[in-house]
Amino acid sequence: MEDFSDYENENFEEDYYGSYEQGYPHSDGWSDEEEGAGVSLSELYSLCLLPSVSEGIVHVAYLLLWCFIFRITTQTVKLPVVASHAISAASGLLVLNFFFGSTAHYVLVLGIIFYLILFFTSFSLNKWIGVVTSVSCIVISILCEFLLVKKTEWHKIRGAHMIVVMKVISLAFDMEMGTQRTLPSPVEFAGYIFSVGTCIFGPWVPFRDYLAVYKKPVFNLQWLWRILLSLAMAFLFLTVSMCWISWLIPDDAWRWWTAYRDAVSFRSSHYFVSFVSEASALMSGYGLQEDLTWSVPVSRPHHIEIPRSLVQVVVYWSMPMHTFLKQYVFRTTRPFGSFVAIICTYAVSSLLHGINFQLAAVLLSLGVYTYVEFMLRQKLASVFNACILSKPCRANCPHTHKETKLIVLLANIGFGILAFFHLIYLGVMFDSTEIQEEGYSYKHTLAKWAHLSYASHWVAGFTFLFHLLI
Numbered sequence: 001m002e003d004f005s006d007y008e009n010e011n012f013e014e015d016y017y018g019s020y021e022q023g024y025p026h027s028d029g030w031s032d033e034e035e036g037a038g039v040s041l042s043e044l045y046s047l048c049l050l051p052s053v054s055e056g057i058v059h060v061a062y063l064l065l066w067c068f069i070f071r072i073t074t075q076t077v078k079l080p081v082v083a084s085h086a087i088s089a090a091s092g093l094l095v096l097n098f099f100f101g102s103t104a105h106y107v108l109v110l111g112i113i114f115y116l117i118l119f120f121t122s123f124s125l126n127k128w129i130g131v132v133t134s135v136s137c138i139v140i141s142i143l144c145e146f147l148l149v150k151k152t153e154w155h156k157i158r159g160a161h162m163i164v165v166m167k168v169i170s171l172a173f174d175m176e177m178g179t180q181r182t183l184p185s186p187v188e189f190a191g192y193i194f195s196v197g198t199c200i201f202g203p204w205v206p207f208r209d210y211l212a213v214y215k216k217p218v219f220n221l222q223w224l225w226r227i228l229l230s231l232a233m234a235f236l237f238l239t240v241s242m243c244w245i246s247w248l249i250p251d252d253a254w255r256w257w258t259a260y261r262d263a264v265s266f267r268s269s270h271y272f273v274s275f276v277s278e279a280s281a282l283m284s285g286y287g288l289q290e291d292l293t294w295s296v297p298v299s300r301p302h303h304i305e306i307p308r309s310l311v312q313v314v315v316y317w318s319m320p321m322h323t324f325l326k327q328y329v330f331r332t333t334r335p336f337g338s339f340v341a342i343i344c345t346y347a348v349s350s351l352l353h354g355i356n357f358q359l360a361a362v363l364l365s366l367g368v369y370t371y372v373e374f375m376l377r378q379k380l381a382s383v384f385n386a387c388i389l390s391k392p393c394r395a396n397c398p399h400t401h402k403e404t405k406l407i408v409l410l411a412n413i414g415f416g417i418l419a420f421f422h423l424i425y426l427g428v429m430f431d432s433t434e435i436q437e438e439g440y441s442y443k444h445t446l447a448k449w450a451h452l453s454y455a456s457h458w459v460a461g462f463t464f465l466f467h468l469l470i
Helices: 004-015 041-075 081-124 126-148 151-177 186-193 207-212 221-248 255-284 301-305 310-317 319-336 338-352 357-384 406-427 442-451 455-469
Strands: none
Touching: 041 081, 041 221, 041 255, 081 126, 081 151, 081 186, 126 151, 126 319, 126 338, 151 186, 151 207, 151 319, 151 338, 186 207, 221 255, 255 301, 255 406, 301 310, 310 319, 310 357, 310 406, 319 338, 338 357, 357 406, 357 442, 357 455, 406 455
16 A cells, blocks of 8 residues: 555645745725725725726726637638747737836847747757756846836736746746757747737746647637636626725724735735636637636635635645646756755745745745645644545545544634635735835835734744644
8 A cells, every 4th residue: 555644745745835926916996085994885886896897897808809819810710830920929919018018028028038048048058948048037037126127117017027937937948858849939939928818917828738729729619608707707806806895894993804805805806817817818729628628727716715725725826837836846856855846946936926025925934834734734634544634635545534524624624714814914915005016015014914913923833833742
């Protein structure tokens, strides 16, 4: 029989890291003169819901229109391959210009620089293409953030730039590992990194998935249904973030209630972005499965809002990011040891999101919390021979006490509540519209956590001590 402890340690190494990815900046749906609490439903509709949804529809409709144009022009008629890639790049650049204006040229220039890096490394450093390209992209991004680009301008394009960097890094490692045999032509490369369905909100997709959209394209009702479902979920969470949660929980409520409100608002904005990215990718032709169904999983809110563990939160917060880090960072650095691989993965995740105290503090805290939770639950599962691990057990697991047993169910609910508590604490600082213009400072983060008496960190510390004692 397979040794269970060895399986779980391997499982943890594969799923420990990840990213508490920053949602796109958003503002309150209320005007400065209005307050969320104390207004009627009709006022809520006219002052917040209608303007928020209307503005969202304008931007999302423009994006989806160009995604549809791209798909119709490249996947309904037989075009030269070069023409298809050119249409992909051109439509993506048009959308980038619509969303970011003059700052979009930074994304274009950086894309050209990254291709030149790939070009030269592919001829001189065959065994180190991935590492050299990754370091080069990250160093250039740091220089842009601190020296070459204004903070306000860089903050606007950071999300789109991160998607470009992830695409370039994954392509470099694919070339190094041989899964991509040759360097794509400039037009192919541009079509990939500026692909209209993924260049604004993501998601990250590997180069092979981009090429697959041109092979045997399918149009069916399931494709349309998946797009409509993703859009419905996106705008549901947009209204939660902009209007509903502020209407339900006023500023003068208990501090933990307001902390929960701010955390939910932030997470809901992330869900909005995630479901819009699903819709744009699907509209462009990504996500076709072998059974002719469609799926581009990005985020799964029910695993986050009702968590079993922080491990699952990390995985389902951004599934493409999780896959990217697992495949191109963790497994690449795994030969140097699991600890080194975990540290490198955390570092790359932080650098991809930008260098600031807030994100580093959240990512580091989440990493420590996840590790402590995993180790504690592993020990308890071994002592009590019960299915209380961070991830649900397999059907044939060796535990005597299964998930359905009442005491096991209560234990898992308890750990879920603890994870929920930590998520409130970690997400509370993502709330200030003014600070968002240039990114959050360390003072903002510490002030928010101090307001909550650093409770989550204290609980994590006591949890770790308890883990050491058992």
